[in-house]
Amino acid sequence: MAVPRFETIPSVIFRGLVCMLPLVQHFPEDRHIYLETDNGVCSIVTWVHHILGLSVLVRLHSNGKFVEYRFGSSEVIIIDVRSDELSFSPSSEQIWTMDSSITLLSSSDKEKLFKMVADPDENKIDATFKRPAYRYGSDIVNRNLPLQDGREKVAAEIEVIVTAFAICISRALYIPDLLFPYEVSEFRIYESASLLFGNHKMKKKKVDEYVAKYSERALCKLQAPEAIYAIIKDWPGALEEDTEVWPDLRLCARLLGILVLTFAHVSDLPAASDLPLCQFLHLLSGCDLDNQVAQWDGSSQLQIKSNAWFEIIAQLMIGHKDEVSLETTSLVCATGWSVFLSTFGDADPSYIGI
Amino acid sequence: MRNVKYYSSDKLPIRLKESSLKILKILILIGSFLASVHEKSSLAAAITYHFEKQAQDVPEGQTIRATPSLEGIRGVLQACEDQTSAFGWQNFLLAVSATLGISEMKA
Numbered sequence: 515m516a517v518p519r520f521e522t523i524p525s526v527i528f529r530g531l532v533c534m535l536p537l538v539q540h541f542p543e544d545r546h547i548y549l550e551t552d553n554g555v556c557s558i559v560t561w562v563h564h565i566l567g568l569s570v571l572v573r574l575h576s577n578g579k580f581v582e583y584r585f586g587s588s589e590v591i592i593i594d595v596r597s598d599e600l601s602f603s604p605s606s607e608q609i610w611t612m613d614s615s616i617t618l619l620s621s622s623d624k625e626k627l628f629k630m631v632a633d634p635d636e637n638k639i640d641a642t643f644k645r646p647a648y649r650y651g652s653d654i655v656n657r658n659l660p661l662q663d664g665r666e667k668v669a670a671e672i673e674v675i676v677t678a679f680a681i682c683i684s685r686a687l688y689i690p691d692l693l694f695p696y697e698v699s700e701f702r703i704y705e706s707a708s709l710l711f712g713n714h715k716m717k718k719k720k721v722d723e724y725v726a727k728y729s730e731r732a733l734c735k736l737q738a739p740e741a742i743y744a745i746i747k748d749w750p751g752a753l754e755e756d757t758e759v760w761p762d763l764r765l766c767a768r769l770l771g772i773l774v775l776t777f778a779h780v781s782d783l784p785a786a787s788d789l790p791l792c793q794f795l796h797l798l799s800g801c802d803l804d805n806q807v808a809q810w811d812g813s814s815q816l817q818i819k820s821n822a823w824f825e826i827i828a829q830l831m832i833g834h835k836d837e838v839s840l841e842t843t844s845l846v847c848a849t850g851w852s853v854f855l856s857t858f859g860d861a862d863p864s865y866i867g868i
Numbered sequence: 869m870r871n872v873k874y875y876s877s878d879k880l881p882i883r884l885k886e887s888s889l890k891i892l893k894i895l896i897l898i899g900s901f902l903a904s905v906h907e908k909s910s911l912a913a914a915i916t917y918h919f920e921k922q923a924q925d926v927p928e929g930q931t932i933r934a935t936p937s938l939e940g941i942r943g944v945l946q947a948c949e950d951q952t953s954a955f956g957w958q959n960f961l962l963a964v965s966a967t968l969g970i971s972e973m974k975a
Contacts, residue, residue: 521905522905522906523902523906529914529917529918529921533918555964555970556964556970557961560901560957561898561902565894566894574968583967583968637913639911640906640909642905644904788954790953848949848950849949849950849953850949
């Protein structure tokens with residue numbers, strides 16, 4: 515999964531900005547800040563230019579040349595982004611290992627007043643990287659596809675496959691000691707998929723075809739369907755062992771399928787469309803339901819625990835694994851949203867309310 | 869910043885001078901933004917580290933300024949994030965990345 519490298523500000527830059535920004539704000543004519551960093555350029559510009567109103571010059575270096583972008587006139591902050599993803603080549607390895615640094619300069623004689631470099635024992639700041647639930651699935655799929663021809667078609671196909679996965683999994687679910695079979699209506703699954711993919715024109719016929727094809731089969735051993743294979747076979751490296759595209763897509767589709775199924779249990783879907791979810795989908799790969807699906811042969815039954823859906827949404831809302839034990843938790847509040855195990859007067863304990 | 873929900877001055881539980889209030893509002897804005905992009909605990913750790921560094925640089929004999937605890941800072945960030953999560957900081961980031969012509973897609 516791609517790392518949000520343009521969003522997370524390196525710790526040293528963060529500390530530097532906290533120290534130096536007040537000086538620049540007080541004496542914009544006398545002080546300049548010069549930054550060298552690979553990460554966090556978008557966040558730095560938002561912070562410094564959009565919130566604090568200071569002017570910024572960004573220089574993107576690529577193959578020995580650079581392109582300048584200005585945010586506001588008479589810049590007081592200059593950012594050099596050297597190792598742009600697009601410019602990476604084996605010969606520029608020394609640039610890749612460059613550390614971030616921040617320097618305060620005097621405007622008149624360009625004298626270096628103060629320079630900060632990263633401390634070896636300094637911890638890095640992690641990203642949360644949250645996105646609203648609406649179109650969350652499309653974002654994830656897009657991020658997992660290389661920039662090659664036909665990626666839109668592959669993305670559209672994955673949407674259908676995800677919905678089919680969700681339906682296949684839903685048919686195998688059961689709760690022990692429940693007298694009647696556990697059912698998730700297909701209508702709810704379609705609604706949930708159209709929220710997560712922002713697509714209200716999902717082709718039911720196509721989904722049904724995939725459901726028929728994939729039922730009774732192990733979801734994590736499937737080969738790439740022809741429609742996708744025909745496109746990715748022309749992508750460089752897409753079929754080689756180390757860089758194969760399909761296993762990543764299949765894992766992504768499996769996790770998204772589980773998420774679609776989870777959202778099918780949300781009582782008020784339109785209201786949940788703004789719910790911020792962490793974009794690190796692999797957080798779900800440790801959850802109980804996914805562990806079962808990963809070893810599932812396609813025909814046996816999948817037993818769900820009472821907090822299965824709660825665990826999945828809470829995990830993505832928190833965005834970190836080690837923070838809390840979800841097994842003993844029944845309410846999670848984050849970013850103004852709450853998810854709880856709604857067991858009050860409920861016949862079915864696996865239903866959650868948001 | 870119309871969409872950012874913050875307390876108006878008459879609703880604040882304590883009375884503050886106009887200038888302090890302005891600083892407080894900007895602080896909430898920055899807190900809201902930083903917390904929307906970064907994980908709160910590690911961000912709080914970075915702020916604490918900054919304070920520690922500053923305390924190290926204080927000349928001997930001078931009193932060290934009292935600094936808030938890690939939990940305290942984390943709580944403030946949590947409050948900022950909870951109260952302002954409806955604001956779409958993501959759009960600012962997307963606008964900047966579009967201007968710079970960089971994307972987060974897999975190369």
